[in-house]
Amino acid sequence: MERIRLMKRFIEKIKHFCFSNKEISIIGIMCILISVSYMITYNMPDYFGIEPFYSWLNNLAISYIAALIFFIVQVYVPEERNKKKCMEVLRNKFVSVTAFIDISVMLCKKHIKIKDKGADLIWNGDNEKLYIKYSKVGNDKAFTCRSYTKTEIFRLQNIFDSKISEIKNSSVIKYCEYELLELLSQIEDAKFFDGISYVIRLANTELGFPNFGNNLTQIQSLNDKLKKMCFIENNFQLHDIEESDKFVADLPRKDISEELKSIRDFNIVRMKRYIKQQLDEKGVSISEEMLNKMSEEAVDAQMNKGNK
Structure with missing residues (x-):
């Protein structure tokens, strides 16, 4: 054998x-x-x-x-x-680039709807914010929750450029296959993320975006080729976002993380969001003070029950 x-x-x-x-x-x-x-x-x-x-x-x-x-x-x-060693060194960077493109494509397909004139932007958070929840295909239990403000979406191109620069400025890039470098250049030339910013800025105008759908297909095709050349098998899928997921997605932001001084505070904020969601569905409105009190009592009751 x-x-x-x-x-x-x-x-x-x-x-x-x-x-x-x-x-x-x-x-x-x-x-x-x-x-x-x-x-x-x-x-x-x-x-x-x-x-x-x-x-x-x-x-x-x-x-x-x-x-x-x-x-x-x-x-x-x-x-x-040398090519094998090069790919071993750069593999994580290529994984990061392909995942970044995949998630951005999913984001666009779900939250940007192109019309004959202009586009509908489906914001699912307050103050023009997008929330997404995704996982790798075949691994539904390991979720990742992300949030994007409008300003952060405009910065996607800069983030992408920095990821590509990390690859091209690597000391082992000279051993990389020419076909792979050519494919990276094609992905760069597509200016996909600049296209996203362009649509969002002019979504409420009378302009049309007939090429946006083709750009989505093109960048997805190029990204699939990149994953195939780098032997990357990661694929992602979106899931429905819940109120508690939005809180988790916002945790990396400094203004929120600084507010979380204990596990109890964390649970109170999650409980508050949950109770508010339930009340909104029933058309019931209560004061902020009463909502805070109900959330604290519910969390304390859960923690006391768990300690017994």
């Missing part, structure tokens, strides 16, 4: 070399055939008088095969080793 596995791996490497160096490989195969045919016919009578030419052609083929072996040992194998 081990021999079979090594043989399959060796064959895969040969295929990869031939695919990466098509012209060199084709000439090499022709030279091998010429040399083998010369050995087979070496003792046969020369009816056509081509022995001198055939011998010269065989010597030329042997020289090329020797040069090919030298190229494989001295150039190709070290380059492949």
Whole structure:
């Protein structure tokens, strides 16, 4: 079994070399055939008088095969080793870039609806804020909650540029495959995140955005190619956001995290949001003071019950 596995791996490497160096490989195969045919016919009578030419052609083929072996040992194998190390170093950065694009595409598909003129922006938070809840496909229990203000959405292009710069400024980028660098340039040239900012700024105007849908399809296609080249299998899915999820999404913000001085405070804020949501659904309105008191009493009752 081990021999079979090594043989399959060796064959895969040969295929990869031939695919990466098509012209060199084709000439090499022709030279091998010429040399083998010369050995087979070496003792046969020369009816056509081509022995001198055939011998010269065989010597030329042997020289090329020797040069090919030298190229494989001295150039190709070290380059492949460096490419492998390069991808090991940059893998996390490529994972970050592809995830950033995937999540941004999902955000646009759910919260930006293009009309004949202008666009509908589906803000699901106060003061023009977007909330999303997502997870990796196949892992529904590990959720991530994020929030975006309008200003933060305008900064998406800057964040994306910084992620790309981290890759291009890496000390090992010179060992990266040319096709991969070309694909990164295509993703940059798409200016997808600038397009998002453009739509949001002019959503309430009479302008049309006929190319926005095509840009979404294009950037998603390019991102899928990038993931395939980097052997990244991460895919994401959106989930319905709840009020408690919005609170979790806002935790990284300084103004909120500073307010949370204990687990009790955290639970009180979550309980307050939950009670307010329930009351709003029933059309009931109470004072802020009463809401705070109800939330504190509910949390304290839960904590006391848990301590018993």
